[in-house]
Amino acid sequence: MALKVLFVGGTGIISSACADLAVRRGVDLTVLNRGGTSSKRPLPEGVHQLTADVRDSAAVREALRGREFDVAVDFVAFTPEHVAADVETFRGRVGQYWFVSSASAYQKPVGHLPVTESTPLANPFWGYSRDKIACEELLTRAYREEGFPAAVVRPSHTYDRTSVPTTDGGWTVVERMRRGAPVVVHGDGTSLWVLTHHTDFAAGFVPLLGEPAVTGEAVHITSDEALTWDAVHRALARAAGVDDPHLVHVPSEAIAREDPERGASLLGDKAHSVLFDNTKLKRLVPGFAAVTTFSAGAREIVEHHDAHPELRRADPEAEARHDRLAARWG
Numbered sequence: 001m002a003l004k005v006l007f008v009g010g011t012g013i014i015s016s017a018c019a020d021l022a023v024r025r026g027v028d029l030t031v032l033n034r035g036g037t038s039s040k041r042p043l044p045e046g047v048h049q050l051t052a053d054v055r056d057s058a059a060v061r062e063a064l065r066g067r068e069f070d071v072a073v074d075f076v077a078f079t080p081e082h083v084a085a086d087v088e089t090f091r092g093r094v095g096q097y098w099f100v101s102s103a104s105a106y107q108k109p110v111g112h113l114p115v116t117e118s119t120p121l122a123n124p125f126w127g128y129s130r131d132k133i134a135c136e137e138l139l140t141r142a143y144r145e146e147g148f149p150a151a152v153v154r155p156s157h158t159y160d161r162t163s164v165p166t167t168d169g170g171w172t173v174v175e176r177m178r179r180g181a182p183v184v185v186h187g188d189g190t191s192l193w194v195l196t197h198h199t200d201f202a203a204g205f206v207p208l209l210g211e212p213a214v215t216g217e218a219v220h221i222t223s224d225e226a227l228t229w230d231a232v233h234r235a236l237a238r239a240a241g242v243d244d245p246h247l248v249h250v251p252s253e254a255i256a257r258e259d260p261e262r263g264a265s266l267l268g269d270k271a272h273s274v275l276f277d278n279t280k281l282k283r284l285v286p287g288f289a290a291v292t293t294f295s296a297g298a299r300e301i302v303e304h305h306d307a308h309p310e311l312r313r314a315d316p317e318a319e320a321r322h323d324r325l326a327a328r329w330g
Contacts, residue, residue: 002026002027002028003026003027003028003070003071003209003210004028004030004068004069004070004071005022005027005028005029005030005069005070005071005072005073005209005210006029006030006031006032006064006067006069006071006072006073006094007019007029007030007031007032007072007073007075008032008033008054008072008073008074008075008076008077008086009031009032009033009054009073009074009075009076010031010032010033010043010047010075011033011040011041011042011043012041012075012076013041013158013159013160013162013163013198014075014100014155014158014198014201014202015073015075016041016043016160016198017160017198017199017201017202018073018201018202018205018206019031019043019044019047020044020202021199021202021203021206022202022206022209023044023045023046023047024044025206027206027209028048029046029047029048030047030048030049030050030067030069031043031047031048031049031050032049032050032051032052032054032060032063032064033049033051033052033054034051034052034053034054035049035051040162041160041162050063050064051063054076055082057085057088057089060085060089061089064089064093067093068093068094069093069094069095070094070095070096070209070210071094071095071096071097071098071209071210072086072090072093072094072096072097072098073097073098073100073209074086074097074098074099074100075100077099077100077135078128078131078132078135079131079134079135080131080134080135080138082135083099083135083138083139084138086099087138087139087142087148091146091148094149095149095210096149096151096209096210096211096212096215097139097148097149097150097151098150098151098152098153098208098209099135099136099139099150099151099152099153100153100155101132101135101136101152101153101154101218102128102129102132102154102155102156103115103154103155103156103157103220103222103274103276104123104126104128104129104132104156104265104268104269105121105123105129105132105133105136105154106119106120106121106123106154106274107119107120107121107122107123108122108123108124108125108126108129108267108268108269108272109272110272110273110274113273113274113275114275114276114277115220115274115275115276115277116276116277116279116280117154117217117218117219117220117280121133121136123268123269124268125264125267125268125269126264126265126267126268126269127264128264128265128268129268129269136152136218139152143215143216149215149216150215150216151208151214151215151216151217151218151219152217152218152219153205153208153218153219153220153221154218154219154220154221155196155201155220155221155222156194156195156196156220156222156274156276157193157194157195157196157270158195158196158197158198158201159195159196159197159198159297159301160197160198161297161300161301161303161304162301162304162311163301164236164301164305165195165232166232166233166236167185167186167229167255167262167265167266167270168184168255168259168262168318168321168322169314169315169318169319169321169322170315170318171305171311171312171313171314172314172315172318172319172322173233173236173318173322174236174237174240174302174305175312175314176314176319176322177233177236177237177240177242177245177246178240178241178242180246181246181322181323182246182247182248182322182323182326182330183233183245183246183247183248183322183326184248184249184250184255184321184322184325184326184329185229185230185233185247185248185249185250186229186249186250186251186252186255186266186270186271187229187249187251187252187271188249189228189229189230189233189247189249190228190229190230191228191229191270191271191272191273192226192227192228192273192274192275193226193227193228193229193232193270193273193274194222194223194225194226194227194274194275194276195223195225195227195232195294195297196221196222196223196290197223197290197292197297199292200221200223200290200291200292201221203288203290203291204221204278204281204285204288204290205221207284207285207288208284208285211284213284214284219280219281219284220276220278220280220281221278221281222276222278222290223290223292223294224276224278224289224290225290225293225294226274226275227294229270230247232294233245233247234247235294235295235298236298236301236302238295238298239295239298239299239301239302239303240302248325248326248329248330249329250325250326250328250329251329252266252267252271253267254325254328254329255325258321258324258325259321
């Protein structure tokens with residue numbers, strides 16, 4: 001009998017790849033979201049779709065009335081309130097519940113490398129990460145005190161062809177490199193970063209659905225490829241036909257002063273070198289390997305944007321920030 005799985009979400013960067021792979025592997029997949037279609041990431045054929053505002057607990061319970069699932073995965077839970085509502089909704093209704101946390105929850109500054117699942121969770125810089133930690137703590141209590149079948153997955157920076165993994169401006173950075181304008185890179189450009197293609201994440205995650213050995217556990221899923229931030233930008237530049245981009249290095253603290261909102265995610269995540277030990281995942285999913293290098297991913301991103309001119313929009317605010325910081329530090 002096919003595994004019955006519910007995805008809350010389903011058209012995001014991570015969830016879309018998981019939905020596609022799950023269906024191809026014979027999972028009986030239901031997706032709960034606000035309805036409509038996603039032009040970026042449409043649901044695969046064969047998915048059952050339920051419509052409700054996921055922040056309206058009563059509407060969610062009504063949509064799920066009479067339904068039970070082997071596994072539920074919430075891709076759009078970000079606060080303890082969201083997770084507390086899930087525990088109420090899914091208690092006694094699912095055999096396993098997955099919370100999608102974040103590798104940004106790991107200790108910052110990083111105490112030691114590589115990062116493992118036992119690395120402490122502590123992030124004094126970024127509220128997003130602290131909320132994810134609080135969600136995990138709530139689920140740990142629910143598992144210990146009442147046996148709620150929770151499991152936690154921690155993605156790192158995961159991307160697809162629609163997203164441009166830079167620290168400020170997305171596609172704006174590619175446009176600036178193409179016209180020879182300066183592009184700000186935090187620090188001295190040598191801190192290490194891990195980028196994971198969404199299909200590689202799905203290849204690690206979908207086999208874990210319903211796996212009893214991981215209930216009550218946490219596991220991260222990342223690529224084993226680590227690149228400097230200069231190398232990330234140069235890979236995007238090469239994909240865009242630029243041999244020598246004009247990169248300007250600016251202290252992370254200075255960038256944070258210029259834009260405190262972006263600075264929180266920079267100081268709380270991207271400014272720190274990371275390497276991840278995926279031993280636990282590879283034990284749970286024998287044969288797993290992330291196969292998409294970022295050089296290949298960068299070509300995919302640029303080709304997709306070049307084929308869709310409507311996506312090649314520069315962000316005026318990001319343009320201005322790059323210009324101001326480059327003028328000051330270049």
